[in-house]
Amino acid sequence: MNLLQLIRSFTRTAEAGSIAAAARTLGISATAVGQNITRLETHLGVRLFNRSTRQLALSEAGALYLAQVRHIEGDLARAEAAVTTGDIAPAGPLRIACSRAFGRHVLAPLLPALQQRYPQLQLELSLSDHAVRHAQEAVDVSIRIGEQLDDRLVARPLARVPFVLCAAPSYLAAGTPASVAQLARHPALRYRFPTDGRPLPWLLEDTTRRIDAAMQPGMVCDDIDALAELAAAGGGITRLAAFVAEPYLRDGRLQALLTDDPRGRLAPMEVFFCVSDRRDFTARIRALHAHLQAGLPPAWRV
Known part of the structure; x- marks a missing residue:
């Protein structure tokens, strides 16, 4: 009996709230997850979940057991990291979650070099502009902007993108x-943040005063690349992160505004490297963090 496998099925089900969701994160069938939980209950001699046709809830014994075993996987990874030094290269799965735009334009071009340097790494990049839950989605690292920060995560500053x-x-x-x-005479093309549905404000760096609030109503979009296309088609004035704007500026489809006005300098995008626990900085995650720091443009580094 592989007790760790049984425990992994139990903890993922408890965190995800369903056997089907746990199966997706584990990459096995829902039937296999259910069988693993049954075997674990038989081994322990207790019922870990109260089941009904509509929901799956932890029993009292299940809640107590979860509190004792939920950190086992992390402890094993940290034990591995403790001996992963010297000539032993980072290896194993590494799942990274990131917003779509930063993932497309910044992370995706950087990751192949990391894979080539450490071929035993098994990299997976998951792109979404919605809230990502580390435990439920089996995420090792998430790259987040300031508006996405979760006080349950450990966040290290990674970049300040103009x-x-x-x-x-x-x-x-x-x-x-x-x-x-x-600017008050012009329509603002704004990005709607999918997590809470609000358009992100345009803040000035020195005063944090909103400048979009004084502008004329314009179009709103929840995809930053589509927003850039709306601007390129003449829809109005928009605010784009440098990694999205640069190709448009280079080929002349867009023109930068107020570049010589220090009062028009926008507050940058604050980007963070996030893990669930300080002890989660295993060799794999340290290698990713160092690689991203070295690969970012010097002007963005913090």
Whole structure:
């Protein structure tokens, strides 16, 4: 009997709230997860879950057992990390969750070099703009902006990415704003944050004053790449992270605004490297953290 496998099925089911969700994170069938839980209950001689046709809930014994065993996987990983030094290269699975735009434009180009350096790593990149739960989704590391931070996670600053105010030359042909005050005459193309449904505010770096609030209503979009296309098609003025704006600026589809006005400098995007526990900085995660720090543009590093 592989007791660790049985415990893993139990803990993932308890954290995910269903056998089907646990099966997805474990990469095995729901039938196999259910059988593992039954074998564990038989081994312990107690019922770990109270089951009904509509829900699965921990029993009193199950809640007590979960509190004792939920950290076993992490403890084993940390024990492995303790001896993973010197010439022993990082190896094993490493699941990274990230927002779609940062993942596409920044992480994806950097990860192949990490894989080539450490071929025993099994990298998985999961992109979503919705809230990611480490335990339930078997995530090792999440890359998050400040608005996504969760006080249950350990977050290390990773980057400060500049924002750029920009619009299409075709839109600006009717008049280019020369100051923050003149932005009030223009529509703002804004990004709606999927986690809570609110458009993210445009804040100035020195005063944290919102400048989008004074602008005319414009279109709202929950995909940053689509927002860039709306701007390139002449829809109005938008705020884009540098990694999204750069190719548009380079080929002339967008034009940066207020670049010479220190009062128009936007507060940067704060990006964080997040794990569930300080002890989770295993060799795999340390290798990823160091690789990202070295691969980011020097002007973004913190």
